[in-house]
Amino acid sequence: MSFVRVNRSYQPHGLGKRTGRARKKTSARQEWVSTVHDLSVHRATPEELNRRHEMHRSKNRAAAQWELRERALRRKLRRQGPASPDPLDRAKLAIMREVLADQYQMQEVLERSDRAMAVVKDLFGDAPRRKTASKK
Numbered sequence: 767m768s769f770v771r772v773n774r775s776y777q778p779h780g781l782g783k784r785t786g787r788a789r790k791k792t793s794a795r796q797e798w799v800s801t802v803h804d805l806s807v808h809r810a811t812p813e814e815l816n817r818r819h820e821m822h823r824s825k826n827r828a829a830a831q832w833e834l835r836e837r838a839l840r841r842k843l844r845r846q847g848p849a850s851p852d853p854l855d856r857a858k859l860a861i862m863r864e865v866l867a868d869q870y871q872m873q874e875v876l877e878r879s880d881r882a883m884a885v886v887k888d889l890f891g892d893a894p895r896r897k898t899a900s901k902k
Contacts, residue, residue: 810818824830
């Protein structure tokens with residue numbers, strides 16, 4: 767082992783020490799005058815106060831309020847339970863049930879007539895012959 771100092775900097779070799787950045791000169795400060803006690807000059811204007819207020823207001827506020835209203839409405843509806851439909855809605859539901867029942871009956875009638883027609887075709891020999899497997 768050698769006791770020679772090794773430069774283990776994390777900078778690439780050959781750069782050496784970084785040179786400091788040139789600092790900007792600060793503007794000359796005015797001397798503090800202890801005789802002036804009126805600090806209203808430094809008070810923020812109403813426009814500046816409004817701007818700061820708006821800056822800290824949530825951008826998500828409207829969406830959050832809408833979501834809270836929706837949740838409250840859902841809770842209210844859930845507590846009330848299923849309400850009885852209006853008389854007009856009842857009439858509409860009855861008509862829809864009748865139409866669906868008629869449609870199902872019509873489908874059954876059509877299926878029966880298709881089966882009957884297939885039998886008639888077989889009786890008169892109009893149906894296409896199906897190939898039967900021949901036994902050898």
